[in-house]
Amino acid sequence: MRWSLVGGATLCVALAACSTTGRKAIVTVPVTQPTGWRATATDDDQSRIDGLAGRWQRMLAAVPARLRARVAAQGKLLDPTAGLDAPTLSPGSYQCRLVRVGGRGGVTSYKPDFCYVAASGGKRSFTKQTGTQLPGGWLFDDADGKRVIFLGTLRPRQAEIAPAYGESPQRDVAAVIERFAPFRWRMVFARNDGQGDHTLEIYELTPVVNGSS
Incomplete structure (x- = not known):
């Protein structure tokens, strides 16, 4: 797991201009240490998460008119503005349906x-x-109170465990989790699809009744 090494000390910057007394003016700029998920996320994943809303809109806009009915059929799942308060997932089993x-x-x-x-x-x-792609990792509450951030890795099907996040960039994955309806969440992956960002992967998460699979 990747942790930021930035300290909490202040950064001093010397200005080139001198005052009338011949002394250099010194300005101190506080350096804020990242907290929460940003203290763990790689720079690339932070950028992808920050740019996810714009990418989501572009993906929907690129859907041909003849296929727009498929977008409508998914309801609020694909609505970027449908996120609600209280996004935390309770422990237990979920059905996770992929929509690409x-x-x-x-x-x-x-x-x-x-x-x-x-x-x-x-x-x-x-x-x-289960399935062909097996992401696993940690969940972090975001400061805005409307989403949870997932940072993890893709585990090969033949492997018992996946590499730690940040150690193998090609396997790192990040996602934004939101609640968009009662007892329904979505997990939107913010990662390069390897095809020029031509697709966006969204999982619909629904609790399994009685917690059994």
């Missing part, structure tokens, strides 16, 4: 897989248990 925006299909929905949210020692983790 972009590409030839415009909007493509896949069969649900299973995911699990665990809580231990004051931390929360997210693990996708």
